[in-house]
Amino acid sequence: MTRESSSGFSSIKRIERDKKRFDAIIRGRIKKELRKHITRGELIGKRGREIVSIPIPQIELPQLKYGRKSVVGVGQGEGVEGTPIGVGEAEGGASGAGDQPAHHIREVEISIQELAELLGEELELPRIEPRGNRTLKSRRSRYKTIRSTGPETLRSFRRTYRQALKRQIASGTYDYRHPVVSPVREDMRYRSWKEEPEPVANAVIIYMMDVSGSMGHEQKEIVRIESFWIDTWIRAHYHGIANRYIVHDAAAQEVDRETFYTTREAGGTRISSAYELAAKIIAGEYDPQEWNIYCFHFSDGDNWGGGDDERCFELLLERLLPGVNLFGYGQVESRYGSGHFLEALRENVEDEKLAVSQIPDREAILDSIKDFLGKGK
Amino acid sequence: MPQQLTQRLRDLQKEIEGYAREYGLDFLDVVFEVLDWEEINEVAAYGGYPARYPYWRFGMEYYALSRGYAYGLQRIYEMVINNDPCYAYLLAANPSVDQKLVMAHVYGHADFFKNNYSFAHTNRKMVDEMANHAARVRRYMETYGEDEVEHFLDICLSLENLIDYNAPYIRRRRREEAGDIDPDHPAQRRQPRRLAAKEYMEEYINPQEVLEAEAQRLQEERKQEERFPVRPEKDVLLFLLQHAPLANWQRDILGIIREEAYYFAPQGRTKIMNEGWASYWHSKIMTERALTDSELIDYADHHSGTVATHSGRLNPYKLGLELFRDIEERWDKGRHGSEWEACNDYELRQSWDTGAGEGRERIFQVRALYNDVTFIDEFLTPEFCHKHRLFTYEYNEATNQYQISSRSFEDIKRGLLYQLTNFGQPWVHVRDGNHLNRGELVLWHRYEGVPLRLDYALEVLENLHTIWKRPVHLETSDDGRPIVMSYDGSEHTTQESGAD
Numbered sequence: 001m002t003r004e005s006s007s008g009f010s011s012i013k014r015i016e017r018d019k020k021r022f023d024a025i026i027r028g029r030i031k032k033e034l035r036k037h038i039t040r041g042e043l044i045g046k047r048g049r050e051i052v053s054i055p056i057p058q059i060e061l062p063q064l065k066y067g068r069k070s071v072v073g074v075g076q077g078e079g080v081e082g083t084p085i086g087v088g089e090a091e092g093g094a095s096g097a098g099d100q101p102a103h104h105i106r107e108v109e110i111s112i113q114e115l116a117e118l119l120g121e122e123l124e125l126p127r128i129e130p131r132g133n134r135t136l137k138s139r140r141s142r143y144k145t146i147r148s149t150g151p152e153t154l155r156s157f158r159r160t161y162r163q164a165l166k167r168q169i170a171s172g173t174y175d176y177r178h179p180v181v182s183p184v185r186e187d188m189r190y191r192s193w194k195e196e197p198e199p200v201a202n203a204v205i206i207y208m209m210d211v212s213g214s215m216g217h218e219q220k221e222i223v224r225i226e227s228f229w230i231d232t233w234i235r236a237h238y239h240g241i242a243n244r245y246i247v248h249d250a251a252a253q254e255v256d257r258e259t260f261y262t263t264r265e266a267g268g269t270r271i272s273s274a275y276e277l278a279a280k281i282i283a284g285e286y287d288p289q290e291w292n293i294y295c296f297h298f299s300d301g302d303n304w305g306g307g308d309d310e311r312c313f314e315l316l317l318e319r320l321l322p323g324v325n326l327f328g329y330g331q332v333e334s335r336y337g338s339g340h341f342l343e344a345l346r347e348n349v350e351d352e353k354l355a356v357s358q359i360p361d362r363e364a365i366l367d368s369i370k371d372f373l374g375k376g377k
Numbered sequence: 378m379p380q381q382l383t384q385r386l387r388d389l390q391k392e393i394e395g396y397a398r399e400y401g402l403d404f405l406d407v408v409f410e411v412l413d414w415e416e417i418n419e420v421a422a423y424g425g426y427p428a429r430y431p432y433w434r435f436g437m438e439y440y441a442l443s444r445g446y447a448y449g450l451q452r453i454y455e456m457v458i459n460n461d462p463c464y465a466y467l468l469a470a471n472p473s474v475d476q477k478l479v480m481a482h483v484y485g486h487a488d489f490f491k492n493n494y495s496f497a498h499t500n501r502k503m504v505d506e507m508a509n510h511a512a513r514v515r516r517y518m519e520t521y522g523e524d525e526v527e528h529f530l531d532i533c534l535s536l537e538n539l540i541d542y543n544a545p546y547i548r549r550r551r552r553e554e555a556g557d558i559d560p561d562h563p564a565q566r567r568q569p570r571r572l573a574a575k576e577y578m579e580e581y582i583n584p585q586e587v588l589e590a591e592a593q594r595l596q597e598e599r600k601q602e603e604r605f606p607v608r609p610e611k612d613v614l615l616f617l618l619q620h621a622p623l624a625n626w627q628r629d630i631l632g633i634i635r636e637e638a639y640y641f642a643p644q645g646r647t648k649i650m651n652e653g654w655a656s657y658w659h660s661k662i663m664t665e666r667a668l669t670d671s672e673l674i675d676y677a678d679h680h681s682g683t684v685a686t687h688s689g690r691l692n693p694y695k696l697g698l699e700l701f702r703d704i705e706e707r708w709d710k711g712r713h714g715s716e717w718e719a720c721n722d723y724e725l726r727q728s729w730d731t732g733a734g735e736g737r738e739r740i741f742q743v744r745a746l747y748n749d750v751t752f753i754d755e756f757l758t759p760e761f762c763h764k765h766r767l768f769t770y771e772y773n774e775a776t777n778q779y780q781i782s783s784r785s786f787e788d789i790k791r792g793l794l795y796q797l798t799n800f801g802q803p804w805v806h807v808r809d810g811n812h813l814n815r816g817e818l819v820l821w822h823r824y825e826g827v828p829l830r831l832d833y834a835l836e837v838l839e840n841l842h843t844i845w846k847r848p849v850h851l852e853t854s855d856d857g858r859p860i861v862m863s864y865d866g867s868e869h870t871t872q873e874s875g876a877d
Contacts, residue, residue: 014431015419015422015423015435015436015439017436018422018431018432018433018434018435018436018439019436019439019440020436021431021432021433021436022433022436022437023436024433025433057437058437059433059434061534061535062535062832062833062834062835062837062840063535063536063537063538063833063837064538064539064802064803064805064822064833064834064837064851065802065803065830065833066801066803066827066829066830067827067828067829067830067831072769072770072771072791072792072795073691073769073770073771073779073792073796074691074767074768074769074770074789074792074793074796075767075768075769075770075781076692076695076696076765076766076768077766078766079768079781080781081782081783081784082780083780084773084780084781085778085779085781
């Protein structure tokens, strides 16, 4: 029988087109109106045993339908009246019998390392380029080839045996009833090394965080999660990158990684203090000619008055932006609703190297990371 | 690319098909395709159809399926589509015990598609029809732009559940709408009918109040006749197709979505039965015939995977399978009818066996004549609920959890039927297509105690407005208060309405 549908299979790769379309929606490139229907849980679910759960994004089109919580469901199993049967996560069995009570988010559990790799499919360090000559290329030796000469200590038994066997079979001297394989000089194979240039981009990431009193617990948490992920991702993808950490309230100080993620300060906010310190570090240690420089600054944007904003713009325009590859500014929702710095920044500083992002809640963290590091910007 | 069946698989197919016939299954021809993992994910994303219209939702399915596979969470066991011939897919890498299981299962579905009344009206050349739809949508995309057409698809699909699920089985259109004139129809009859009576009996046989009431009723009916539509129209998509100001390509796409919605509807209304029937037959064929000793463990593993219940959820495969087995046993042992119902003696009921032996015959009847609603309604018994530990659950606001709310038979049955009726979809009708004589559209949701998701309803109204191009209204209820939600193209308003 000739099947009419067989022609359909030749176009199966059409799924690629549909997949791309879906990706584009998820990343907000098209159809902004659908984005609000994307369901995804928190980026970091369980952190125990180095396991996180990341949800697979799903989009549900709005329809006239019942609010699920109000529907009585039927299930199967042990328990008495009042026994809780778990929240959401309905999988197993398709719909129809109404066996899915909750608006379900499909989740998978993967390790942090894997997650960083996953993020890597969507992220990149923008404008990274080979800079500097001090450590530009290191050469590294790896044993990965085979030669016919070499020291006996590096003889590859398997290759040698195989070569000898091949030769004997080809020449008809191999007898399967008496399978003796004896290598001669030409059969000898030795492991050997190859020198590979390994490009090392010189890059430094400077993280700055506002730890002033106006940053509430939740705000700090968001900032920590976001910089943690940027940090994790960068560490997984680029080797030999230098990291510097700065915290500031009314005054800035450099701290180590541990302190950066755990410190709790309180006080006023003078953003310029951090910028000044960053500029000083760069000027002293990282020549932009030789280094790719990335800065990320997180704050609630609740900067003190008294001309500090202007001082910041001046620092950015004159000392920071000319040298860096990217300056990312992420603003979390201020508890007092007075975060103005982001707007002021947008108005006063125009530079393609400046990326700003608003992070209203935890859900927005992934989007914000993509604002900074998303591909194709 | 689909591979030709190997000789080995062809032999297996012949073997399984033979067993299926021996048991009396009567099926559509089945064509098996062998696919590798990526291909089977692709085909599954399209619901098993080799060609569907281009749309992001299929990409989303594919993403979820392939991710799920990559992390080892899910595997597609079987996929079969209602078409003549039925197409079904085998995973190339599966061992032959799996292939047998899938084949046996597929023959169960193929029998069900052919014989269950719900599928009697479905298009059996749907594979071709879908390819046709795909070609048309693709052509519109080339002409009118990908974004534009896809946006319109979004809108149509957000309305796709507003069809009349029972329409294929009854005649809704009335004769006069088809052009026939019925002289006795209220629209033609202006005067209340009097019964012939002697004059002195007149006021007893045709009392004045009755005549007046009748006259009023006729007047109301005449008013009704002037409405548009005459009576609430449940096939909202049809109404839009016929009356909304759409461009031709839009009308065609709306028609495509509606046609596919009707095509898929019977699968929704027979989910429990269909899966139960197929599972019943794969287990029958495998355990009684096809299984070799060495395959037993693998078979048991996969079968239990199919019918497993996860943490208190109801698995339609399992429920349907057990119900069919229960029916077979009951009719084999004569456990039905008035005598059985009347018997209250536990011991007697436990050992009840009249040796009737009508079980097999009965389940074949049931698979032809029932759908999920009637199936549950008629064959779910208190014993069954007890034996399979069924319960109902409800959402508890206080604990933010679902919890078991009841184990009583009545509650379970009501809960199941409630979910199944109308697919668990709300009943929505077009009540008025010319509201206030301003061409505004009024939809009416028949409120049955459960409110709609109002945030979604707002957006559905926006989508509806895009199609109708005049203000649209939805009559529904929120917490028991009747409300009217309106959207006029720029803003939403919600009013409490007096009358329902």
